[in-house]
Amino acid sequence: MAKPGRSCPRHYRYSPAVFARPADIEARSLYVVGGLYGNPFALEAVLDLARREGATLVFNGDFNWFDADPTEFREVNDTVLRHVALRGNVETEIAGEDSGAGCGCGYPEWVGDGEVERSNEILERLRETARGFPDLRARLGGLPMHLVAEVGGLRVGIAHGDAESLAGWQFSQEALRKRPERARALLARAAIDVFACTHTCLPVMQDFATPRGTALVVNNGAAGMPNFRDMRFGFATRIASVPSTQALYGARLGAVVVEAVPVRYDHDAWLARFDRVWPAGSPASLSYRKRIASGPGYDVEQALRTSSSTGALPRAA
Numbered sequence: 001m002a003k004p005g006r007s008c009p010r011h012y013r014y015s016p017a018v019f020a021r022p023a024d025i026e027a028r029s030l031y032v033v034g035g036l037y038g039n040p041f042a043l044e045a046v047l048d049l050a051r052r053e054g055a056t057l058v059f060n061g062d063f064n065w066f067d068a069d070p071t072e073f074r075e076v077n078d079t080v081l082r083h084v085a086l087r088g089n090v091e092t093e094i095a096g097e098d099s100g101a102g103c104g105c106g107y108p109e110w111v112g113d114g115e116v117e118r119s120n121e122i123l124e125r126l127r128e129t130a131r132g133f134p135d136l137r138a139r140l141g142g143l144p145m146h147l148v149a150e151v152g153g154l155r156v157g158i159a160h161g162d163a164e165s166l167a168g169w170q171f172s173q174e175a176l177r178k179r180p181e182r183a184r185a186l187l188a189r190a191a192i193d194v195f196a197c198t199h200t201c202l203p204v205m206q207d208f209a210t211p212r213g214t215a216l217v218v219n220n221g222a223a224g225m226p227n228f229r230d231m232r233f234g235f236a237t238r239i240a241s242v243p244s245t246q247a248l249y250g251a252r253l254g255a256v257v258v259e260a261v262p263v264r265y266d267h268d269a270w271l272a273r274f275d276r277v278w279p280a281g282s283p284a285s286l287s288y289r290k291r292i293a294s295g296p297g298y299d300v301e302q303a304l305r306t307s308s309s310t311g312a313l314p315r316a317a
């Protein structure tokens, strides 16, 4: 039997063909915000980014994680649920009582057992907080798993994991490097031009030749945590017809730019808040504090994998 945190529950799955449908929403400028992880300062920052250009926000799951404090939990969810939102494995698991899936992360073999066990402990504590908010729990459990958006004539598939599972790892930077042919097949069946995802915690942007033409997978990593070595900000994926002056990197696809835009939150305030809720020795501190303080061992050059045909944009920073 699969261990909690390692498995990908059956109800997490969908066919890539679900994306081959008319768009659910249309936007001129779209921010896809994955992995906010309960960081209220990052939430403030993305709301500000979107407000400045009248952009549409889509939160594609795991907007909860470190927000085990009840007041914070209420505030993060009340705010996020005013926008378009999809559920991630965290929302799905805290909405229910099934402890068999653990955190529902579907962790692959390259993530160690200690980390998986600590994720299950974090989930348990967060679920305990969620039990105090049955109204929010019901709303989280009722969120959809996937969305199709249209931006500048391009079809954008959005989910938390990949094109066949809420917690899939096929669009992680590791799997895209090892098994690009698998990703290409999923994109072709989904009939989309851009697939925006998150869940696997590290950003990546990679293009593929599909029957529709060039398709792009863009994983924002985390909106609420640093994503690269020595960088102290999160990322959101921006898809729009006009480039952003804020983007760290991006690619052009037809009439649209797809960019990794920094989510510049108050780092010191976030670290202090994190330490208060998850003190030294707690599972979240052991698994995430180092990353929150100084970023993971991962660099921009590893994330940007677009061929010249899509045209990499110059970096803004």
Ligand SMILES: [Fe+2]
Pocket (backbone or CB within 6 Å): 062, 088, 089, 090, 105, 160, 198, 199, 200
């Ligand atoms: Fe996730």
